[in-house]
Amino acid sequence: MNISDGASPVEKLKAAQEKQQVEKALQRLLDMCAGATGALVATADGFVVARVFKQDIAEKSLAAITSSVMSLAEALVNETGQGPCQNLIVEGQEGHVVSLRINHTRVLTAMATRNTRLGMLLSAAKVCAEQLASTLGEK
Amino acid sequence: MSNMTEVKIIFTGTMGAGKTTAINAISEIKTISTEAVATDETAQRKETTTVGMDYGEVTVDEGLVLRLYGTPGQRRFRHMWEILAKGALGFVILVDNARPAPLEDLSIYLDNFKNHIAASAAVIGVTRTDVSAQPDIDAYYQYLAEREEMHPVMTVDVRRREDVLMLLDSLLLSREFE
Ligand SMILES: Nc1nc2c(ncn2[C@@H]2O[C@H](COP(=O)(O)OP(=O)(O)OP(=O)(O)O)[C@@H](O)[C@H]2O)c(=O)[nH]1
Ligand SMILES: [Mg+2]
Numbered sequence: 001m002n003i004s005d006g007a008s009p010v011e012k013l014k015a016a017q018e019k020q021q022v023e024k025a026l027q028r029l030l031d032m033c034a035g036a037t038g039a040l041v042a043t044a045d046g047f048v049v050a051r052v053f054k055q056d057i058a059e060k061s062l063a064a065i066t067s068s069v070m071s072l073a074e075a076l077v078n079e080t081g082q083g084p085c086q087n088l089i090v091e092g093q094e095g096h097v098v099s100l101r102i103n104h105t106r107v108l109t110a111m112a113t114r115n116t117r118l119g120m121l122l123s124a125a126k127v128c129a130e131q132l133a134s135t136l137g138e139k
Numbered sequence: 140m141s142n143m144t145e146v147k148i149i150f151t152g153t154m155g156a157g158k159t160t161a162i163n164a165i166s167e168i169k170t171i172s173t174e175a176v177a178t179d180e181t182a183q184r185k186e187t188t189t190v191g192m193d194y195g196e197v198t199v200d201e202g203l204v205l206r207l208y209g210t211p212g213q214r215r216f217r218h219m220w221e222i223l224a225k226g227a228l229g230f231v232i233l234v235d236n237a238r239p240a241p242l243e244d245l246s247i248y249l250d251n252f253k254n255h256i257a258a259s260a261a262v263i264g265v266t267r268t269d270v271s272a273q274p275d276i277d278a279y280y281q282y283l284a285e286r287e288e289m290h291p292v293m294t295v296d297v298r299r300r301e302d303v304l305m306l307l308d309s310l311l312l313s314r315e316f317e
Binding site: 105 | 171172173174175176177178179181188190191192211213215216218219
């Protein structure tokens with residue numbers, strides 16, 4: 001299942017165009033942060049929009065989990081009165097993962113090796129999300 | 140804690156069958172929800188879909204608090220199914236009767252939660268029967284018999300509090316919670 005499955009020709013064209021724009025932005029993110037190993041943009045309801053990875057990943061699962069954890073992080077922050085949620089940071093033993101909301105319907109997840117400074121990854125991801133927000137709009 | 144018992148109940152089942160609606164209909168606390176704008180075929184029916192979980196609470200008897208967890212319906216979120224099912228003592232499976240193959244839809248959840256259900260209890264709520272009356276309750280019981288499973292089946296309008304409470308009652312009856 002893909003974001004453009006069952007869509008009209010116009011919608012398919014739009015999806016292809018968005019994919020291209022997003023891939024470029026993700027590539028810039030990887031260029032900006034040397035330790036970054038990959039990044040993906042998902043729809044807020046868990047479909048892959050585009051991804052750029054240095055190794056193979058299960059992109060569909062990653063997109064679905066991205067939307068789940070982002071929604072749960074937002075619920076956590078709101079429930080504790082600390083909202084709105086600005087980003088989600090997870091530090092694993094082997095590396096870091098950050099997720100940010102681009103707009104109402106798009107979420108970005110980026111990851112880097114454990115030697116990468118978290119601040120580097122986060123700032124590259126923020127720049128990427130801001131660029132994409134202005135390219136894609138507030139939808 | 141005093142003499143309060145807390146029990147975890149899962150609302151699962153077909154996309155759009157009414158899991159989020161059901162929990163909102165009965166919860167005594169402000170529910171937690173994780174809705175996202177739908178971009179797939181769901182969007183033709185409703186604007187948003189659950190991507191994380193729903194959470195609410197209801198007291199059924201003095202001293203028995205049900206903690207209600209709603210799963211996302213769509214298969215791509217099965218990572219959440221596993222996480223949420225842990226420790227659950229009952230499953231409410233909601234099936235949208237207006238979809239093309241409701242019994243096949245049901246089998247997805249019966250299969251996925253098989254071990255959990257075998258160790259606890261399940262009830263099946265058939266929704267949107269005002270839109271499509273078929274398959275009827277007999278067809279559901281027939282289908283369960285073929286699978287050699289026995290769970291109560293009832294038609295419900297999950298927008299109505301009484302209907303959702305009725306589902307929970309029959310779930311509690313099929314198991315002693317202590
Ligand atoms: N016609 C009709 N509509 C119903 C009935 N029960 C629920 N609905 C509607 O069906 C929709 C159910 O939506 P949700 O509660 O979001 O469904 P859900 O199971 O949580 O969906 P996902 O989270 O996307 O899997 C709502 O718009 C309800 O108003 C019913 O018996 N008849
Ligand atoms: Mg829902």
